[in-house]
Amino acid sequence: MTRSSVVRRWLTWPKRTWQVVRALSGDDAYERYLEHCREHHAGSTPLGRRAFYLYEQERRYRDGPTGCC
């Protein structure tokens, strides 16, 4: 393993942690939705960021319990 690849590996670590934190918190939900739309519904216009956020919040709490005792 070369020296630069070791450095690169250490640099990717914070980046990956950041990705995990975003995925865990739902921060990246809109990007994932856009990606899904690009892949599966190429012709249609996706929802805007705000509309998507509001719609998703309503859905989350309508679908069933989100928390426990």
Add this chain to the structure above:
Amino acid sequence: MNRVLRVLGWGALAVAGAAALGGIALNRGESINALWFVVAAACVYLIAYRFYCGWIAARVLTLDATRATPAERLNNGRDFVPTHRWIVFGHHFAAIAGAGPLVGPTLAAQFGYLPGTLWLLVGAVLGGCVQDMLIMFFSTRRDGRSLGQMARDELGRVGGTAALIGTLTIAVILIAVLGLVVVKAMSHSPWSTFTVFATIPIALIVGVYLRTLRPGRVLEGTALGVVLLLLAVVGGRWVDADPGWHAWFNLDGKALSGFIIAYGLVAAILPVWLLLAPRDYLSTFIKLGTVFLLAIAICVLSPEVKMPALTRFIDGTGPIFSGKLFPFLFITLACGAVSGFHSLVASGTTPKLLARETDIPLVGYGSMALESFVGVMAMVAACVLDPGVYFAINTAAGVVGADPATAVATITSWGFPVTAEQMQALATEMGEHTLFARVGGAPSLAVGMASIFGSAFGQGLLAMWYHFAIMFEAIFILTTLDAGTRVARFIMQDLMGAVWEPLGRTSWYPSVVLASSLVVAGWGYFLYIGVIDPNGGINILWPLFGIANQLLAAIALSVATAILVRTGRLRYAWVSGAPLAWLVIVTTSAAWQKIASDDPKVGLFAAAHDLATKLAAGALPPDRAAVAPQLIFNQQLDAWLTAFFLALVWIIVLDMLRSCSLHLSGRRRAIATEVPYVPTRMTQS
């Protein structure tokens, strides 16, 4: 080589676990270190996960990594999204983790550390984890159907309706008891009250930020909210010190319960983006952060456990709640070992995220093991307190007397020495005016956590840690209160829709207000009665909640057993059947004692009769006589409610047995409720 290493690794783990458990078992009569609990628990969970859970996955369920999950087949980029297993684990754990495993072990510590810790471990690995995993698997094979829908499919109309009504009642009782925990923590404590109240405008600010300023930037909003929450904790000290503000926030239980009820109603009607969603983000963050911090602090500090292994109260004379070790230990611990509520999250929400079936052991079994581990830490936090202090905080004034001198004399006479000076010094350290009779578990847990955090990270900040811990518990209790009211509201609207169709429309405003008001009135009543009860209210409400929660677990395990039998897995039916049988024995025995016991401390009818006799004889002091009629009515109502729970358990179990016997005798053809096999197109990563 790899194989040898693995065998050696698991062997070492088994030895460590056995040594830790042996350490706990042999060190009877002398103080032992809390680290043994943590090591023993971690080893038990890991071994159970590797072997029992692995066996269930391979033999009983035969998980199939090549089968496409609903998340893959129905991927819509919203609720059905194939997600990495550790991310699903995080989501699922955050959803199932609540106040139950913190409060339950704190109360159960009155029996000593041993019974509670053992049931947390055994109940979780053989019962709770198995229940969550089975329900998650069955729901995944049915496109994420909910527990109620599966009950209807597998048991029939009766079982399905019973599951729906069971869910509604448990939600109402759960919210009432958690509301009571918060009210008890805040009463006559301006610092706590200010901090908890401040969480509401903070959530509103974050809600507006996430909707208007930076839509959907959840992490930014959460960071802003957390900073404001910490400021609220610090600011509470100033509020407490200022005479004018002090008077504003120095509220009694009745006023606080009024606030909580009004808040619950408003919160249930407001749009979710404004209050519920932002507070959910904050509470998840604070919850995960604090649990992680507590685990580190216990390992760094390794405090000594001061509670004896067993106390004299296993005979049923406990001051915090009455009733013998069997069955009331199991009813009290509830969520940390087996929680019926989890089956609602394990069906429906989480299965829509699983990328492949083989992630189910980690997400289903693993999350519950971690939840039970949180319960063990709560038990540690209760047991590192001096037992005398623990009882002084958790015992109601109605039991030991309102005057500090009487209270310490009574508690010392039980064999747990404590002095009024010691309690006063502790209260001053924690920034409170008194810590006597602060029932409900939250203050005692906060004192335990503050002493652990304080010793591990700096002694000078005890009062800050105490109020941080109160805020930590309150913020997710308020989230549960809001989310639970909403869940109950949808069920209520579903039931009302059967009577008159427009009432079932979830977006019709009058129906929303009516259903929400009915739900809030339901839990508000139990909360109010709990507040005016001089014996603390928790002693009646918590067992009721425990019975309701174990009832829901019995429903989930009945559904699981029916599915195992109906899918040709009869010889493995004991996997869910054995924990089900145990739960039925426990709930039946506890419910029966609550209804029929002659001891007024245990039996609800006996208590009502006892109080009525005293009232008629004029033997009650005026303040108690004033509330006695309401308490008598409530005790009778609770007894009938317990009888209703008992009937519900047996209806469901008998319905399950009927469904299984029809299948086994060939009188009813098995209907395939599973979605047919479709091969996955995802590559293994």
